[in-house]
Amino acid sequence: MPHFILFTLIVVAGTGGELCVSRAMKVVGEAPSLRPIEVAKVILRALRVPWMWLGVGMMALAFFSLLGALSIYNVSFVVPVTALSYVAGAFGGVVFLRENVSSQRWLGVLLISIGVALVFFGKN
Amino acid sequence: MTPQKTLHFKTYLLIAVMVIAGPLGNVLLGKGMKHVGEPAIWPPAQLFHTASNIFTSVSIWLGICSLIIFFVAYMLVLSWADYSFVQPATSLAYGVVALLGYLLLGETVSPLRWTGIAIICLGVFVVGRTNPRTTEQV
Numbered sequence A: 001m002p003h004f005i006l007f008t009l010i011v012v013a014g015t016g017g018e019l020c021v022s023r024a025m026k027v028v029g030e031a032p033s034l035r036p037i038e039v040a041k042v043i044l045r046a047l048r049v050p051w052m053w054l055g056v057g058m059m060a061l062a063f064f065s066l067l068g069a070l071s072i073y074n075v076s077f078v079v080p081v082t083a084l085s086y087v088a089g090a091f092g093g094v095v096f097l098r099e100n101v102s103s104q105r106w107l108g109v110l111l112i113s114i115g116v117a118l119v120f121f122g123k124n
Numbered sequence B: 001m002t003p004q005k006t007l008h009f010k011t012y013l014l015i016a017v018m019v020i021a022g023p024l025g026n027v028l029l030g031k032g033m034k035h036v037g038e039p040a041i042w043p044p045a046q047l048f049h050t051a052s053n054i055f056t057s058v059s060i061w062l063g064i065c066s067l068i069i070f071f072v073a074y075m076l077v078l079s080w081a082d083y084s085f086v087q088p089a090t091s092l093a094y095g096v097v098a099l100l101g102y103l104l105l106g107e108t109v110s111p112l113r114w115t116g117i118a119i120i121c122l123g124v125f126v127v128g129r130t131n132p133r134t135t136e137q138v
Helices: A002-028 A036-046 A050-072 A075-081 A084-097 A103-121 B003-036 B044-055 B058-078 B083-089 B093-104 B111-128
Strands: none
Touching (some): A050 A075, A050 B003, A075 B003, A084 B111, A103 B111, B058 B083, B083 B111
């Protein structure tokens, strides 16, 4: 049961964190170049956006859950299973946000589910 | 180089950095955590002992550095490219992590698991190629 909680935290907190960071970077704006000084300026600007802190907090939670899972299972098992975040995202969108998920996206979600099932049954 | 070509070049360069640095970071974390063992978080003294084992591991720190490189590349590319473009492009990372686990950590990856990982990569790519807006615009 605790192992199930670890994977749930990796999937839910990781996806939430990515969405928050993505939203923060839209606020920050485009980096003009890849010069270190410009990169540093973008990072400093990002740190002033609350969405970035929320995203980093959620990603930290996902990170420590990942460490816990990696201490038990192989990395070639743990990381592919985290692709379940796409499945959770699609169902979460339909149930909580009333989104219309296209048939192509459902096809992708189905493929990921089949892939994760095969990874699970191929566990050594 | 035209501005459009420069944009394409730096986008693909950073996506390549993400596809390598992310999986490498996970593999290094996996290596470190295998040495640390399953973390115990109770009682508090045991939590302190676990944290000290984790943060004195060289592999863990190398893994964190690699993931920071991944994260900075991810932040930069998201500042000019859409999430719906970046996400399918990084679907290869699931295959790369298994390959690095096999090559660097000597993990046994069964044919069934390779098949599953390939299907996951395909599925992530298909999901990423769909329209990011899933509700009708008003």
